Structure formats: C-alpha cells, structure tokens
Amino acid sequence: MSTIIEPLRGVHDILPAQAAAWRFLEQTTREVFAAYGYEEFRVPIIEQTQLFKRSIGDFTDIVEKEMFSFVDQGEDHITLRPEATAGIARAVISNGMLRTGRLRVWCMGPMFRRERPQAGRYRQFHQIDAEAFGFEGPDIDAEMILLSARLLRRLGLSRIKLHLNSLGTPAARAAYRERLVAYFSTYESQLDEDSRRRLHGNPLRILDSKHPDTQRIVAGAPHLADSLDPESKTHFETLCGHLRAAGIEYHVDQRLVRGLDYYTRTVFEWITDSLGSQSTVCAGGRYDGLVAQLGGAPTPGIGWAMGQERIVMLLEKQGRIVPADGPQVYLIASGERAQRAGLELAERLREARPDLRLQVNMGGGNFKAQFKRADKSGARYAIVLGDDEVARGTVSWKDLRGGQAQQECAIDRVAERIGVLLGNEQANTG
Numbered sequence: 171m172s173t174i175i176e177p178l179r180g181v182h183d184i185l186p187a188q189a190a191a192w193r194f195l196e197q198t199t200r201e202v203f204a205a206y207g208y209e210e211f212r213v214p215i216i217e218q219t220q221l222f223k224r225s226i227g228d229f230t231d232i233v234e235k236e237m238f239s240f241v242d243q244g245e246d247h248i249t250l251r252p253e254a255t256a257g258i259a260r261a262v263i264s265n266g267m268l269r270t271g272r273l274r275v276w277c278m279g280p281m282f283r284r285e286r287p288q289a290g291r292y293r294q295f296h297q298i299d300a301e302a303f304g305f306e307g308p309d310i311d312a313e314m315i316l317l318s319a320r321l322l323r324r325l326g327l328s329r330i331k332l333h334l335n336s337l338g339t340p341a342a343r344a345a346y347r348e349r350l351v352a353y354f355s356t357y358e359s360q361l362d363e364d365s366r367r368r369l370h371g372n373p374l375r376i377l378d379s380k381h382p383d384t385q386r387i388v389a390g391a392p393h394l395a396d397s398l399d400p401e402s403k404t405h406f407e408t409l410c411g412h413l414r415a416a417g418i419e420y421h422v423d424q425r426l427v428r429g430l431d432y433y434t435r436t437v438f439e440w441i442t443d444s445l446g447s448q449s450t451v452c453a454g455g456r457y458d459g460l461v462a463q464l465g466g467a468p469t470p471g472i473g474w475a476m477g478q479e480r481i482v483m484l485l486e487k488q489g490r491i492v493p494a495d496g497p498q499v500y501l502i503a504s505g506e507r508a509q510r511a512g513l514e515l516a517e518r519l520r521e522a523r524p525d526l527r528l529q530v531n532m533g534g535g536n537f538k539a540q541f542k543r544a545d546k547s548g549a550r551y552a553i554v555l556g557d558d559e560v561a562r563g564t565v566s567w568k569d570l571r572g573g574q575a576q577q578e579c580a581i582d583r584v585a586e587r588i589g590v591l592l593g594n595e596q597a598n599t600g
C-alpha cells in the first residue's frame with residue numbers, strides 16, 4: 171500500500187461543512203461592495219517577484235522571509251502573491267486605468283506567506299481586499315473605514331475595535347525614523363535579536379515587537395504624532411471628525427505603524443478580543459507613493475485587507491447562524507421503475523423551481539436505508555417513490571422534521587405542493 175500524501179504545512183482544506191460560512195461571508199461582501207459602488211477586480215495570483223520587493227519593501231517580514239518565490243523553468247522570477255495591493259496597483263497601471271483619474275475596486279482570494287502556522291495564521295489564507303486610487307482627501311479614508319465597519323456589522327460580528335493612527339508624509343516618517351534609530355541605538359544591547367536586526371532596516375517595526383524586554387523600551391520611545399507634518403495632522407483630524415459624525419468609535423493608537431513600507435498618513439486595524447493573539451481581522455491604510463514607486467503617474471491610494479479565515483473563526487466563535495444551503499427535499503426511490511420516474515420528476519421539479527435544493531438518493535438501498543440518508547442530509551421533506559406509487563401516478567410525501575404522517579399526492583402536483591410548503595417556510599423564517 172502506498173503512503174498517503176499529507177497537505178502542505180499551514181495549508182488547510184475548507185470542508186463542505188464549513189463552506190456555508192464562507193459563502194455567507196463572500197455573498198455579504200459582494201452586497202456591501204455593491205452598496206458603495208466598488209467594482210470587482212480579479213488579478214493574478216502569480217506576479218514577478220520584483221513587484222513585491224519594490225512595493226512592500228526589502229526589510230518587511232513579508233519580503234525578508236515569508237514569500238513563496240521560485241524561478242520558472244530557469245526564466246521568470248515568480249512569487250505567489252502575499253497580499254493584493256501590489257498586484258492591483260500593478261494592474262491598474264498596466265491597464266491604463268488611471269487615465270480617467272479615479273477608481274474604487276475590490277477583490278477576494280488566496281494569499282501565500284511562509285509563516286509559522288498557528289490558529290488564525292496559515293501559509294495559504296484568504297483576504298477580502300478594497301482599494302481606491304486617485305482620492306487625496308480624508309473623505310475616502312472615512313468611506314473605506316465605514317465600508318469595513320458595515321461589512322463586519324452585516325456579518326453580525328461584535329467586539330471588534332477600530333485602532334487608528336497617522337504615519338504622516340514620507341518626509342515626516344523619515345524624520346521620525348531618525349528619532350527612533352537614535353532612541354533605540356542607546357538601548358541596542360537590550361533589544362531582542364529581531365529588533366536589533368530591524369534597527370537600521372525598518373526601525374518602525376520594533377514598535378510592533380511582542381518581546382517583553384523590547385516592549386519596555388518601546389514604552390519610552392518618541393511618539394510619531396510629534397513628527398507629523400501639519401497637512402497630515404489636518405488630514406487625520408478631519409478623518410476623525412468624519413468618523414465621529416458617522417458614529418464610528420475609534421481608538422488612536424500611537425504604536426500602530428503597520429509592517430509594510432508603502433503606507434503613508436492614515437493606518438488602521440480592526441482588532442478583536444475574541445481570537446487570542448491573532449487578533450487583527452482587518453488592516454489597511456493610505457499608500458500615496460505606491461503607484462509612482464511602481465512606475466505609474468503619481469496617484470494617491472488607500473486600501474484594506476480582511477483575513478477571511480479569522481472572520482470565519484469569529485462567526486463560529488460568536489455563534490452566528492449562517493443561512494443554510496443544504497438540501498430542502500430528499501427524493502427516495504426504490505426499484506428500477508421508481509428510480510427512473512424519480513430522476514425524471516427531480517429534473518422537472520428543478521425546471522419548475524430553480525431555487526429548489528433537491529437531493530436524489532443514489533446507489534439504491536431499501537426504504538429504511540434511504541430514509542436514514544434523507545435524515546442525515548438535513549432535508550426537511552422527503553418525496554417517496556415506490557413501484558406502487560409509480561403505478562398510481564402519485565408520490566408519498568413526508569415531513570422529516572415534523573410529526574405528521576406520510577401523505578400521498580399526485581405526481582404532477584408535486585411542484586405546486588413544494589411551492590406552498592417551502593414558500594410558507596420562507597415566510598416563517600424570513
């Protein structure tokens with residue numbers, strides 16, 4: 171016997187039993203983006219490695235150690251996308267989409283990062299991603315945040331807090347960086363190894379350190395707010411005003427810097443206390459320099475990404491009931507004639523009721539075995555066809571979840587009957 175092949179580390183299957191939650195998340199996502207006039211954009215999963223190096227930055231976690239990169243037949247340097255923003259920015263430039271100035275788009279799909287797998291952290295995971303190009307003012311920052319807030323609310327999730335900060339212009343950020351390097355250099359020997367390595371490459375990342383000794387040093391570090399340029403300050407204050415007016419609670423978090431190089435001005439994260447240490451479910455910010463950095467005409471941009479696995483975990487944890495989409499009706503047929511009549515009836519019913527979810531028993535079995543399967547399928551009703559029924563031109567009808575006795579009904583009245591029963595059911599639950 172040959173050995174079984176295991177999935178790759180940090181890569182998981184989404185089982186049929188979990189798919190309803192995923193579909194609910196994806197369906198709600200589509201509706202909310204449509205409600206704000208955002209268009210769906212589908213971009214490739216593989217891109218030139220150079221794209222991510224140039225946009226995300228050499229001293230970020232992603233580029234330093236998390237990318238799945240390979241050389242394709244000795245020719246192209248390819249990376250599986252670790253995030254969506256860089257690819258969308260590349261696509262917006264390559265397709266000449268900025269000539270008309272402005273764009274609001276979203277996408278959804280798998281991302282790849284070679285991280286240490288743990289609950290809520292995987293090597294293949296999924297993100298919902300929103301991006302807007304060509305908007306300079308803080309109104310779009312507010313819309314982006316409102317959109318993410320509405321999505322989380324529509325999903326029925328609670329206990330998620332908005333953390334907000336401003337990184338200022340690249341110049342202000344550079345000035346802050348200098349102050350940080352100076353500050354952390356005086357404590358260099360006391361920093362953890364990762365932070366020492368970041369001291370000259372990406373000192374802002376030290377603020378994120380989870381290391382207790384480093385955290386103590388971080389507590390005394392200079393604040394970014396003191397380095398902010400006046401325009402960034404005004405931008406941030408206006409955004410905060412918009413959020414207050416819209417009734418969105420937020421917490422200004424001086425330590426929030428985000429790990430990617432391309433961020434400028436507004437950065438934000440939605441953080442929950444329901445998921446342990448993988449607590450950020452959505453993160454984003456402005457990237458006013460990114461398009462120019464990738465060779466496009468200077469164009470401001472802003473976006474966010476939401477981790478779908480973490481959202482699905484929250485749906486489960488918070489006991490959110492997602493709409494069921496298993497079969498409503500199970501068709502039982504015993505005997506060859508009945509099976510043929512059953513197949514035919516099932517096709518007619520699907521024709522008459524395209525919304526009907528009907529599962530037909532396959533593989534035969536006696537009535538007892540088939541009823542067992544009907545029960546397991548989760549269906550509410552069973553349609554039963556035996557040779558007797560076929561001879562009479564009827565079907566039997568059973569409510570699998572109610573106490574009612576089996577009833578008989580003419581075969582050409584079944585569609586009508588389903589309409590009445592499922593119609594009532596929808597009216598009762600809707």
Ligand code: ATP
Nearest residue numbers: 283290291292295429450451452453475476477480
């Ligand atoms: P962290 O500091 O936790 O590594 P990050 O800054 O790398 O987060 P982003 O690049 O901002 O994360 O990704 C946006 C969102 O995507 C995260 O808030 C999270 O919900 C989700 N996410 C990121 N990496 C993973 C992963 N490896 N597995 C599952 N979800 C992830």
Ligand code: MG
Nearest residue numbers: 231232285429
């Ligand atoms: Mg990360």
